[in-house]
Structures are given as structure tokens and as C-alpha cells.
């Protein structure tokens with residue numbers, strides 16, 4: 001997030017796109033509702049009629065995979081109606097003309113044809129967003145899990161740049177991170193092309209710095225992304241894999257393919273709390289501990305580094321992930337000897353300018369938002385104030401592209417996936433919680449009443465859902481939360497693994513798979 | 526900001542003119558009892574346990590709703606104040622169950638604490654006992670409305686902070702109670718089980734089921750940590766007793782003010798799920814067999830070395846985790862990169 005969670009509450013307008021916030025980020029959802037009570041205007045764009053729609057001034061029920069057309073049309077209206085912040089555009093941005101030229105053809109009527117959203121609603125949304133004194137955009141995977149994921153994000157940034165809604169309180173471009181430490185994993189360089197703090201592996205200077213600090217030779221060629229790793233395993237370019245705390249067999253698209261790829265590996269080591277579906281394919285399984293049994297830090301979605309403290313002794317012979325990696329590092333002859341998590345944090349701070357001023361002691365009960373370059377720096381709740389890190393904010397001219405999969409005669413429905421309030425990710429944790437399991441312990445695929453009627457389905461009936469890649473059986477929940485032609489499933493339940501259906505078509509830049517759009521067939525089972 | 530000069534318990538203070546007496550006292554480290562007050566909720570001044578004596582005023586005003594003014598002279602523990610508070614407590618005890626011995630709230634109950642503070646042992650008033658049925662229909666907490674003292678914090682928290690608006694005051698007078706619309710069980714209401722009502726209830730009317738009869742505040746160690754679920758990053762104190770988690774208190778001083786959702790508040794019990802992996806496993810002939818750490822780690826290291834020697838470092842890849850700590854992610858990428866490959870990623874995209 002460029003801004004903080006608490007600021008959401010005082011924004012004058014909020015634009016939520018592709019985020020079912022009240023279920024996936026409940027505490028941020030509370031703030032959106034509070035903002036509305038305080039008089040903020042709310043725009044919701046989602047294929048599903050999510051809970052926030054009840055609070056929205058405008059609900060843009062777009063077809064899955066049509067974000068760019070919608071966002072470009074909003075930019076079109078903002079420009080046509082003279083609602084853009086000329087001064088901000090002049091002083092702080094570049095490439096404006098390219099944007100202007102591109103959005104020219106995205107009239108609300110043109111976008112209506114692509115998105116299915118009535119032109120007048122697009123106009124209303126654009127006015128609300130642009131006319132508000134401060135406007136905040138919140139988005140999540142509904143925007144990024146598309147073949148056009150990167151472009152979707154760029155066109156969101158366009159809106160903020162057009163209206164000067166960045167670099168000031170109660171505004172911003174705010175991706176909500178799904179998992180507790182996605183932000184931290186990225187910050188720490190658990191990415192194929194960067195070291196910590198987004199220092200590029202292709203940058204000689206950065207590489208020299210890490211080479212010197214670590215005492216090893218480093219590769220300057222960016223590595224493979226998750227999806228590419230599995231394909232590389234299939235081609236036998238990757239022979240050994242180390243998977244820590246992830247369950248790609250259930251979380252990644254096209255599960256049968258993922259499994260096939262894992263089976264091709266000569267050696268797979270999985271480190272986790274449980275014998276997950278992924279761990280079953282491992283050659284070695286290393287038992288790790290939960291967050292309650294170890295020390296360290298997480299970074300939340302607003303870039304706040306917060307402490308994790310050890311409350312319990314490790315269960316059985318399990319060890320903290322850092323201890324296990326440390327042991328492997330030692331055996332590989334790297335000369336490591338980390339005694340505690342804090343040793344590691346100190347090294348991170350020394351090598352990462354945005355973390356340089358942070359230490360355990362300073363984190364206290366509130367944590368610190370990075371960038372925090374020095375020990376007397378208070379941290380940075382709001383990014384891009386006065387200046388962007390890259391200098392000028394760049395507009396991006398992006399065009400709508402159809403999703404990779406379209407419904408056809410054989411697969412007439414669009415499946416979109418997500419989460420529900422009571423469960424999390426592949427369910428490895430929540431499904432082991434007694435209370436949460438009691439509330440909900442099975443998939444209930446959402447289907448529109450009209451479609452249900454046409455298929456002669458009653459509430460809780462069992463259906464067979466199939467795609468070009470696989471099939472699963474699920475119970476249905478008949479609801480007008482989903483429009484006709486769209487069905488919704490989670491990926492919490494291994495018995496109805498939705499990712500057997502999804503495709504690994506992915507965004508060419510960010511390599512994010514298009515989990516939000518899969519063509520499927522639904523039949524009574 | 527305009528300032529005013531006031532005197533509290535003989536202590537001269539300069540405070541913001543916008544403050545209430547309660548806030549001014551707190552800023553000077555003087556604690557005034559409250560039941561219905563919560564800094565982030567609408568002030569209702571309903572419970573009147575916070576009354577104080579203000580020189581020149583005929584009545585005892587409620588500290589939580591009365592603004593300070595220039596020259597105000599305030600006594601927070603005068604004889605008159607104490608007398609009023611004692612009567613207040615006695616009236617509550619007139620129809621409050623007296624089962625503190627087994628009540629889960631003992632030790633952190635405001636009614637108990639203030640009764641102790643003002644030496645109130647019971648009630649001279651003979652009230653009719655309330656007989657509301659216990660509501661234990663949801664899997665996370667039960668409601669014993671016989672203990673409710675009508676502070677209304679749960680109602681305001683649910684409406685003002687959560688936005689669910691699941692509960693309301695219903696009926697009038699003696700039968701008045703906090704409940705859902707149409708008095709249906711919570712599970713059938715708009716309740717999303719966030720537990721925020723539970724954590725503000727000053728008495729034992731709302732009680733978590735986790736750790737029941739095993740969570741006396743003086744027996745537990747409280748450890749501050751951060752929620753392992755979504756990216757909001759709520760922080761809280763785990764209650765630990767005999768190496769088990771028995772409860773949780775939100776971090777009200779944290780940036781998110783102690784707000785939480787059902788997953789973080791009640792979903793931590795996977796920690797002691799019986800199928801936790803307790804020992805390293807090595808697959809032999811298609812079956813996992815238990816191994817020592819040395820066997821497992823030696824095997825991992827030698828396989829990595831072997832693959833690197835035979836096929837080059839880029840034949841190795843690692844998937845790090847958005848759930849583990851920064852320190853672990855850092856070390857993980859350092860390991861892969863030290864092996865000579867940048868093939869490291871995690872599930873940020875999923």
C-alpha cells in the first residue's frame with residue numbers, strides 16, 4: 001500500500017476493485033464501512049455482488065477479465081469532463097499524451113460492450129473518484145490474477161496519477177496483500193530478480209555488495225518464477241527443488257500438471273507444519289514450527305514491520321525454518337552460524353537501505369513502516385510524498401485484451417476463484433481449527449438462481465465441474481451474488497481442489513496465473 | 526489547540542480544552558473507573574461509575590462525557606464520589622449471579638475489580654434474579670446475559686467498528702437484553718464472529734470457549750505477536766500456560782487498535798493439531814520413514830551438491846513462503862543464491 005490501513009477510514013471516496021475486502025481483509029473492510037458512515041462515497045467493481053456492494057454508491061458488476069476496459073473508460077470520462085488534476089500531471093508525471101491517445105476510444109459506451117457495465121455507471125464512478133478531495137483505490141488478486149495482471153495494475157495507477165490521488169493522506173494505490181508476509185517475502189528478495197529491498201540481481205553494484213557481504217559468487221541472471229519452475233521441472237532443466245511453507249499442489253493453477261512436474265524431479269524437499277498434499281511428493285520432509293513457536297518479523301500490507309515473538313516451545317523435534325536453513329547452509333560449506341533470528345535481522349538491515357534504521361528494539365508494540373533509512377527516522381507511512389522514487393510518475397498506455405479462456409459451447413461458464421471469511425488459502429491452518437471447521441468445512445460453489453434453474457439444481461446439490469484440464473465435484477449454493485454465467489469456488493478445500501480446473505495461462509510480465517477466469521462446464525452429479 | 530487550567534485531586538494541570546474530565550485525568554495518570562467507556566466508541570455516559578465531584582456543581586457529573594473548562598476543580602475519589610460508586614455497584618449486584626469462583630472473567634472483571642476497590646460485598650437491595658438462557662450456539666464464545674450490566678460496549682463495537690450491527694438492546698426494563706434482531710442465535714444473524722464484542726465486555730457475559738477453566742489472568746504469560754493469516758497484520762497477546770495457548774488479548778495499543786477477525790481471534794488452535802509433523806521424514810521405497818535431523822539435513826545438502834555438480838546451479842530451484850518470517854525468507858534466498866542460482870520465488874502471485 002502507498003498509504004496506511006487507518007487512512008482508509010478518512011478517505012472521501014474509496015474505489016474497491018477486485019477485492020472482497022470484508023472477507024479477505026476484514027479489518028480493512030471494517031474501515032471501509034466506517035468511512036461510508038462518515039460520508040465517504042464508495043465504488044465497488046467486482047464480478048460478484050460482494051457484501052461491500054450493500055454500502056456502495058455505484059456497483060460496477062464487470063465481466064471477469066475486463067478491468068482495463070473499465071479503468072480506461074473511467075480515465076476517458078475524467079479527461080473528457082475536465083476532472084483531471086492538471087497541475088499534478090504537469091509537475092509530477094510523464095507520458096500523459098500516450099495515455100490520452102489510448103483512452104480516447106474507450107468511451108463509456110465502448111467499455112459497456114466489453115465489460116457489461118452500463119455506461120452511466122462508469123460515468124458516475126469516474127466522477128465520484130475524480131471529484132473527491134481524497135480518493136483511495138484498494139485492490140487485490142481480482143486485479144492481478146489475470147493474463148493482463150500487470151496492465152491492470154498500471155491502469156489503476158493511471159487513475160491515481162490523473163487525479164493526483166497519490167503522495168497525500170487518505171488516497172493512494174493500495175494493493176491488499178493476501179498472506180501475512182507476502183510483503184516481507186518480496187522485501188527480502190524471495191523473488192527471482194532481486195535481492196533484499198528490490199536491489200536488482202542484474203545490477204553490478206548490488207551484486208558486488210552482496211558478494212562481498214556473503215563471501216560467495218553470485219549469478220547475475222534472473223531466475224525462474226514459480227510457474228516457470230514447474231515447467232522447467234517438466235523439461236528436466238530443474239532437477240532439485242526446495243519448497244518451504246507452501247502448498248503449490250493446491251494453490252497453483254492446473255494441479256495435475258504441477259503434480260506431474262513434481263514427479264519429474266530427482267529430489268524434492270518440503271518443509272512444513274503438516275504433511276501437505278505437496279509434501280506427499282517429497283523425498284525429504286522437514287518439520288517446521290508455527291508462528292507461535294518462533295521469533296522473527298512479518299511485514300503487513302501497509303509496509304509495517306512487526307514482531308513475532310516465541311510463545312511456545314517447538315512441537316516434537318520440529319525446528320524454526322531459519323534454523324533448518326541455517327543447518328543446510330552450514331552443511332553446504334557457507335560458513336553460516338546464525339544463533340537467533342535477530343542475528344539475521346541485523347544482517348538484513350545492514351544490506352537493505354529501506355530497513356537500515358529498523359532493529360528489534362525499535363519495533364515495540366506498534367512496528368515501523370519502511371522505508372526507514374536511519375535509526376532516528378520514524379518510518380514512512382505514506383509513499384511518494386512530493387516525489388516518486390523513480391522521479392516522475394509514468395502513465396502507461398494499456399489496451400484491453402480478452403482473457404485467455406473464453407466460455408464456449410463445451411465450457412459455457414466462467415469460473416472465478418477466491419476465499420471466504422472463515423478459511424485461508426489451501427486450508428492447511430484454518431481447516432485444523434475446530435471452530436472454523438465447525439462453521440464451514442466444505443466447498444459451496446456459488447451459482448446464479450437462473451443458471452441453477454436451467455440445470456435443475458436445488459440448494460446443496462452435488463455438481464460435477466469440469467474444465468479443459470480436470471474435474472471436481474462440489475455442492476452448490478444458489479445465490480445472486482454471482483451473475484448468470486459465472487460460478488465461484490474457493491481453493492480452501494482439498495476434496496474439491498479448484499485448481500485442478502484453473503489454467504496456467506499467465507501474465508507475461510508478472511507471471512501471475514489467470515486464476516480469476518476459467519471456462520468450465522457444470523453438470524448435475 | 527486551546528488549553529485550560531484545571532485542578533484534579535489537588536494537582537494543577539494544563540490540558541487541551543477539547544478533553545473530557547476522564548481524558549484529562551488519564552493524561553495525568555489518574556485512573557477513573559469506567560464500564561461503558563471505550564476511547565474509540567460513541568460516548569454514552571450510561572453506566573455512571575465514572576462520576577466525579579466538580580466544585581460548584583450540584584450533581585456528580587460523568588467524567589467520560591463532561592468536558593473540562595477553565596478553572597475546574599475536580600475530585601475523583603472524594604467521599605461523595607465513593608458513596609455514589611458503591612451504590613452503583615450494589616445496584617448491579619442486586620441481580621448479578623455471584624459465581625465469581627468459576628466465572629471465566631475473574632481477575633479481569635471490572636465489576637469484581639471495582640467491588641474490591643470500594644469494598645462492596647454484595648447488595649442490600651433484593652432484586653429478582655434474571656433467568657436468561659445461556660446461548661452457546663456458536664463455536665467460538667458463549668453468552669450468559671444474566672451477567673450483562675448493560676454497558677452497551679458490545680453493541681457499539683459491533684455497529685461502529687465492525688459494521689456488522691449484529692446485536693442490539695431489545696425489550697425494556699427488567700427484560701431488557703442485548704441480543705440479535707428477532708432474538709435468533711448469533712450464528713443466524715449478521716454476526717461475523719470477530720470476537721471484538723467479547724474483548725470489550727467488562728464482565729463475564731461474553732466468554733471465549735477456548736481455554737475455558739484454564740485461563741486465569743495471573744496464571745498465564747502474555748506474549749505479543751502478529752497474526753499469521755492475512756496481510757492486515759493484526760497484533761495481539763497470546764495467553765500461554767504450561768506451553769499451551771489458552772487465550773488471546775488484542776493489542777489495543779497497536780496501530781489497528783485491537784480490531785481483529787474470526788480467523789486471527791479464534792483460528793490459532795491448528796498449532797496443536799494432532800497431525801503436526803514432529804520429526805524429519807525420508808522417503809524410502811515410496812514410503813516415508815522417520816529420520817534424525819542429521820540424516821535428513823545431510824541428505825538434503827549432499828543432494829543439492831550432487832545436482833549442482835552434475836547439472837549446474839540453475840538445476841536447483843526454491844520456493845520460499847509468504848507465511849514465514851522475513852528472517853527466514855532472507856536466509857532462504859541467501860541459500861539459493863549462495864548455491865549460484867536466482868531460481869527463488871514464492872507464492873506472492875497466488
Ligand code: SF4
Nearest residue numbers: 683716717719720722
Ligand atoms: S462477534 Fe463481532 S460481529 Fe459478532 S456480535 Fe460480536 S462484535 Fe458483532
Ligand code: SF4
Nearest residue numbers: 673674676677679726
Ligand atoms: S454483554 Fe457485556 S459488553 Fe455487552 S452490554 Fe452486557 S456487559 Fe456490556
Ligand code: SF4
Nearest residue numbers: 752754755759786789
Ligand atoms: S485477525 Fe483477521 S484481519 Fe487481522 S491479520 Fe488476522 S486474519 Fe487478517
